[in-house]
Amino acid sequence: MEYDLSKRKMQILRAVVEAYVKGGEPVGSKYIAQNMMPNCSPATIRNEMADLEALGYLEQPHTSAGRVPSELGYRFYVDCLAGEYKKTKAETEMMSERLRGKQHELDKILAEASRLAGSMTNYTAIAVKPRSDMSKIIRFEVMYFDSRTLVLVMLSGSGNAKTRNLRLGFDVLPTDAAHLASTLNTYIAGRTLDEITLPVMMQAETEMGSEARLLAAAMKEIYSGMEEQGGGEIKVDGVDRLLSYPEFSDVGKLRGLLGAIENKDGILDTISNIDGDEVGVVIGRENMSDNMSDSTLVVKKIKKDGKVVGAIGVIGPCRMDYANVMATVDALAESVGKMINSELKMLESPKKGND
Amino acid sequence: MEYDLSKRKMQILRAVVEAYVKGGEPVGSKYIAQNMMPNCSPATIRNEMADLEALGYLEQPHTSAGRVPSELGYRFYVDCLAGEYKKTKAETEMMSERLRGKQHELDKILAEASRLAGSMTNYTAIAVKPRSDMSKIIRFEVMYFDSRTLVLVMLSGSGNAKTRNLRLGFDVLPTDAAHLASTLNTYIAGRTLDEITLPVMMQAETEMGSEARLLAAAMKEIYSGMEEQGGGEIKVDGVDRLLSYPEFSDVGKLRGLLGAIENKDGILDTISNIDGDEVGVVIGRENMSDNMSDSTLVVKKIKKDGKVVGAIGVIGPCRMDYANVMATVDALAESVGKMINSELKMLESPKKGND
């Protein structure tokens, strides 16, 4: 963690990063000397930059061009130099405001937060919903729709509900729905897939009597519901914004990146590998997927009761306004976190209903 | 519908379209004379092409280039010349096979079908789920999760179910859940938003007695559930494939298109405007959105019991292999349609369950 650079080298590195991020073109010694460090001559800067290049923090596209930060350079910048920036009070307020408008469905809040992240930073934003755990269903409900259709509702231990339509090839009565529900709640509810053994199933069938075929139809849907990995989804917002950055005018790179985003190539893994509660920055080749080796991912997880329930982040080129992006993502995630955690307290205060 | 072109002009138009689609470069008279119409001299073709240009079917990028089909040219091709092509039996089989693997959730089938459409045509595919109509809820169910959480299940007239978690600031009992459900079913079910008048609400509140605050919390979710346009979603697959076509190397156009796809700019409208049960082809400026004026959309609706329940399609440049794409989309949609419509019959046959 100790990078051991002289004060001045750090200053120059920072200057290069910030100038390059802003201007998009390799930055030369003269520019820095004039605009950001008036006490030094270009020659001095040149010497220092040559050192920084030897150390791996800077790169040169070609001999007669200025310098560009390397990935290591960005890393250093992110770790040591960009930490201070914070969103203003007003901006934080605004975010909370925009978020508050949404119903308190976590999905919606996450989506809105990521949309905000995208539009505020002008990068592509992602919202991640972790895999929802349907591996154990704690309660069933069956609704009668018409004589050949029932609706099966499954409630998981973590509070996720999932519904499936049961189209039947035979007629049923509303009472069958209730019967099916009670059977499912008696024999299936509270069990994992493994625990639904043949004897259990046979008992349940006996219980259903002549309507065993109803149970069969329901079980088929239940199996598929329990097996499928709900969630683990990534919602993407604003892919088109990538095109405003010259680094993605290379069709090949852009294509790779788009593919990576669409296939979630390693993005989920990358995110789950981020440790700590702070905003995570994954620069260039630090990414799992080769297709993302020219991009940077900035994410922050969102926790509820200490458990990760989602994440929001942005994807952009390595040449990115890190200070701003990190602060934005941080503030938004913070905002969402507060919102979903405070919901309880809000309702607890005797505001509505006068008992 | 009568386009009134001489046999030979049609032949030449077709030749131009097919050669251009294949090669990607303006096609000249010589090429056609040699490869596709050996009985005519280039000069003859030239004359005819000049006519076709005057009629608006062909265009010339510049004086010394070959001809390129205009949108009208493509339209003619699609309407009159590309109709015959059909997928082979083997291919259709393969599609059905791939689809059959999926559970019979419509969403999943649609998604898989569109993924197939994309990979088979190498264009970007979309799957459309029509707006699910929650404007009238015909039945409620309330599940008890824990002392401060209930799960509200709403069932629409069209068989769509939606669930919402009710986080409460006070404790409830399982009996409260049942009580709430019956109240909702008595007073709210079967009514549209307009019909839920103040008197109705007051009756319902009286019914709930001391637990009126529970009703209030539920109503909030119900309102938001009824107002929000569920569905109407577009799932996109393979945006990255767009990049393999030179027409989208223009960053501006690509950006517009990506934005249009993401915002569903008019795509839903466009699709709902397609009449007839056949595959619809929307070429260039026929699209609602200006951002899609360089693209073509090929879609087919999917019906169940005569009602549109979705659509699949592909988006690509106007220079597109129409015959193949149309046949592919057609076959896939057909496949999906058969699958979801035959479900009933499958279950009707006494195969499983022996009563």
Added chain:
DNA sequence: AGTTAGCACTCAAAGCGAAAGAGTGCTAAA
């Protein structure tokens, strides 16, 4: 020792003009 001025050097980017090549439109003959 650290800093600075000066200068030759390198290399991408931009501009220019000639040459090549493809395809056309038109005219006149078959």
Added chain:
DNA sequence: TTTAGCACTCTTTCGCTTTGAGTGCTAACT
């Protein structure tokens, strides 16, 4: 009505030079 011939147009490409930014090095300066 079709075809051959031919002059014409316009893009594309290539090579060439010019321009300019920025460097690295050396030698002088503090």
